[in-house]
Amino acid sequence: MGGPAEQPDFRSVSHAEDWPLWEVFIRGRRGLSHQHVGSLHAPDPELALQNARDLYTRRGEGVSIWVVRSTEVHASDPDDQGPLFDPPSDKAYRHPTFYTVPEDLQL
Numbered sequence: 001m002g003g004p005a006e007q008p009d010f011r012s013v014s015h016a017e018d019w020p021l022w023e024v025f026i027r028g029r030r031g032l033s034h035q036h037v038g039s040l041h042a043p044d045p046e047l048a049l050q051n052a053r054d055l056y057t058r059r060g061e062g063v064s065i066w067v068v069r070s071t072e073v074h075a076s077d078p079d080d081q082g083p084l085f086d087p088p089s090d091k092a093y094r095h096p097t098f099y100t101v102p103e104d105l106q107l
Contacts, residue, residue: 017041022048023073025066026056034066042067 019041025034037056042048048067056062076084 005063019043021070023070024048024051024052024056025068026052026062027064029063034064034076039070 020043022040022042022045023036024040025029025039026037027034040048040051040078042051042056049065052067053062057065
């Protein structure tokens, strides 16, 4: 028949460690929001989606997959948790002490 099967040239294939890191988010069948499930290396978004499907939805639990390059995820600094998450003291109008309840209102 034909000649010997052509062997792929693995010298041209880059190592997975050289590929960008992608964060994977899955929305489950009963979920309303995507949940972070892990990370993977892939050379492009299409392969990242395929790999995420193969790795994280083996039992058919997902209905939607997001992949985001890790370099595009911006996060708060844990050292800033106090100023970032403390309730603002300059918005006292949000407290119910500034509202009067009508006397005829039954609580």
